[in-house]
Amino acid sequence: MSVLLDTAVFMFAAGREHPLREPSRVVLRAASEGSLDAVISAEVVQEILHRFAGGQRHADGLRLAEAALHLFGPVLSIDHRVMRHTTELAGRHTSSRARDLVHVATCLTYDLEAIVSPDEDFDRIGEVRRIAVETMGG
Numbered sequence: 001m002s003v004l005l006d007t008a009v010f011m012f013a014a015g016r017e018h019p020l021r022e023p024s025r026v027v028l029r030a031a032s033e034g035s036l037d038a039v040i041s042a043e044v045v046q047e048i049l050h051r052f053a054g055g056q057r058h059a060d061g062l063r064l065a066e067a068a069l070h071l072f073g074p075v076l077s078i079d080h081r082v083m084r085h086t087t088e089l090a091g092r093h094t095s096s097r098a099r100d101l102v103h104v105a106t107c108l109t110y111d112l113e114a115i116v117s118p119d120e121d122f123d124r125i126g127e128v129r130r131i132a133v134e135t136m137g138g
Contacts, residue, residue: 002037004107005072006117007047009133014064020118023133027116030136032071038116040068041076041106047099078102082109093125104128 005027013024030036045065052061069075085105086098093101100121107115107128114129115122122130 002039002112003114003116003131004076004103004110004112005031005038005040005044006103006115006119006122007044007051008118009116010044010048010064010068011051012118012133014060020133023136024118027133027136028071036136038072039076039110039112040072041082041103042078043099043102043106045069045075076106076110078106082106085109089125089127096121096125100125 008020009024009027011024012018012020013028015021027036027038031038045068048065048068049061052058052064055061082102082105085108086101089096089101089105090098100119103115103117104122104125104127106112112128114131116131116133116136118133119130122128
């Protein structure tokens with residue numbers, strides 16, 4: 001099964017103590033060891049950099065983005081096909097966040113089976129199966 005990792009997995013894994021910190025680390029370990037066939041997209045890296053941009057933890061964000069690129073390179077492109085899917089989804093899911101729709105569109109475009117995320121908003125979109133981080137161990 002090939003899955004997309006949501007940005008939140010990286011954020012919780014690298015962040016301060018939280019109930020999803022260890023399950024997120026389990027997911028990243030499984031991916032790095034090859035027991036989980038996981039990918040990321042350019043949007044995930046952009047979200048990491050955006051979250052840390054200009055703040056006191058800017059260097060932390062750079063390190064996290066570099067680690068994600070190292071572990072999951074090459075990342076999936078956010079190309080014309082993905083953005084076409086995104087705009088189609090936006091027409092059907094008017095209350096969903098654009099970033100979530102880009103992730104869903106990425107899954108649809110690249111035939112990924114699921115997205116690993118703690119974000120229940122993906123359940124409401126319903127176009128791609130969500131695997132909750134907390135169900136994956138920790």
